[in-house]
Amino acid sequence: MECIHCKGRMKRATAPFSADRDHYHVYWDAIPAWVCSQCGESYFESREVDVIQKALSALDRESALLQGSGE
Template identity: 50%
Template sequence: MNCMYCSGNMERGIAPFHTDRKGYHITLDRIPAWVCAQCGEVYFDEPEVEAIQEVLCTLDQRTEKLVKSA
């Protein structure tokens, strides 16, 4: 597989995922991913994306409860 940004070779590895949303910042340090050996671009496969989305949905629900009680 080639990187869509630089056409470098994609290799299996791990990568962090960071996001800021709805009043919180989350960092997941070691997510399995495809990482470009040339530019470092990261692609996550569908199972990892689904797992990340589950975590974010749960945090959104919990954060909403905290904001409402403040």
């Protein structure tokens, strides 16, 4: 597997991932990913992306209960 930016070699490593939602922000320090040994670009596999999306939809659902009416 090679990097689409610099054609460098991709290594199995971890990368941080953040998500900015309307009422909260999530930051994971180290999610398994492919990281370019040359430029540092990271790619997540679909398995990790699926889990992230599931985690975010659970957070969306639960955090809706914590939001005020805006008044």
